[in-house]
Amino acid sequence: MKYAIISDIHGNIEALTAVIKHAKSKGVKKFFCLGDIVGYGANPSECIQKILEIKAICIAGNHDHAAIGLTDISFFNLHAKTAAMWTSEMLSEDEINFLKDLPLVIRHDELTLVHSALDEPVKWHYILNDSDAAKNIELLETMICFIGHSHIPCMFQEQYNSRALFDFLDHLTISQKSIINVGSVGQPRDGDPRSSYVIYDDSSKTVYFERVEYDIEKAQQKILKAGLPTILANRLLIGK
Numbered sequence: 223m224k225y226a227i228i229s230d231i232h233g234n235i236e237a238l239t240a241v242i243k244h245a246k247s248k249g250v251k252k253f254f255c256l257g258d259i260v261g262y263g264a265n266p267s268e269c270i271q272k273i274l275e276i277k278a279i280c281i282a283g284n285h286d287h288a289a290i291g292l293t294d295i296s297f298f299n300l301h302a303k304t305a306a307m308w309t310s311e312m313l314s315e316d317e318i319n320f321l322k323d324l325p326l327v328i329r330h331d332e333l334t335l336v337h338s339a340l341d342e343p344v345k346w347h348y349i350l351n352d353s354d355a356a357k358n359i360e361l362l363e364t365m366i367c368f369i370g371h372s373h374i375p376c377m378f379q380e381q382y383n384s385r386a387l388f389d390f391l392d393h394l395t396i397s398q399k400s401i402i403n404v405g406s407v408g409q410p411r412d413g414d415p416r417s418s419y420v421i422y423d424d425s426s427k428t429v430y431f432e433r434v435e436y437d438i439e440k441a442q443q444k445i446l447k448a449g450l451p452t453i454l455a456n457r458l459l460i461g462k
C-alpha cells in the first residue's frame with residue numbers, strides 16, 4: 223500500500239490541494255500528516271477541513287499548539303507570533319478541539335510519526351545534525367521515523383549517519399533505522415519553492431521524495447489580503 227506523508231502545510235490550501243492531487247495520481251491510498259496544519263498561511267480552516275476530508279492520520283505540530291494556546295509563543299519570531307495570533311482568531315470551536323486532541327507521536331506498523339523529535343516531543347527540538355539524529359535513533363523502536371518541523375527534507379540513518387542531499391536522490395529502499403524529514407507542503411525552506419512530501423510503499427519498503435508545483439501567486443495574494451506579514455508571502459516564491 224502506498225502512503226503519503228505530508229507535513230508543515232501552514233494554512234496553504236493551494237499547496238495542500240496540489241499535493242493531494244499529485245499523491246492520488248501516484249496511487250496513494252492513505253495520508254499521514256505530521257502537523258503544523260496551520261500558522262503562516264491564509265487558509266487555516268480550509269486546510270483542517272481538507273485534512274479531515276482525506277481522513278489523514280494526524281499528529282500535532284508546534285504551530286497547531288501555538289494557535290490554540292497550548293505552547294509558549296514568546297520564543298516565536300515576530301512574524302510567526304503575528305501569524306499565530308491571527309490564526310487563533312480564524313478557527314472555529316470544532317477546529318480548535320480537533321487541533322487540541324491531536325497526539326504528539328503515533329506508531330503505525332513499522333512507522334513512527336512525530337513532528338519534531340522523539341526526545342521530549344512537546345519541547346519541539348529540531349533534528350538538524352548527526353548528533354541530534356543519533357539520540358533519536360536510539361529511541362526509535364521502528365525501522366522508520368518520519369518527521370517535519372525544519373521544513374527541509376533530509377534523512378539520517380543508523381549506519382550511514384549523515385544527511386542525504388535530495389539533489390542526488392529521488393527514492394530509497396529502507397533497510398536500516400532511518401529518520402526521514404519529509405519537508406514542507408506549504409512553506410518549503412530548502413531553496414526549492416515547490417511543495418515537498420514523501421510517498422512510502424510498504425510492500426517494497428521504498429520511500430519516494432516528491433516535489434509538486436502549485437499556485438504560489440494565489441497563496442501569496444491571500445496572505446497579503448489577510449494583512450499577514452509581507453515576508454510570509456515573499457518567502458513562498460524563493461522557498462526560504
Ligand SMILES: [Fe+2]
Pocket residue numbers: 230232258283285371372373
Ligand atoms: Fe512548521
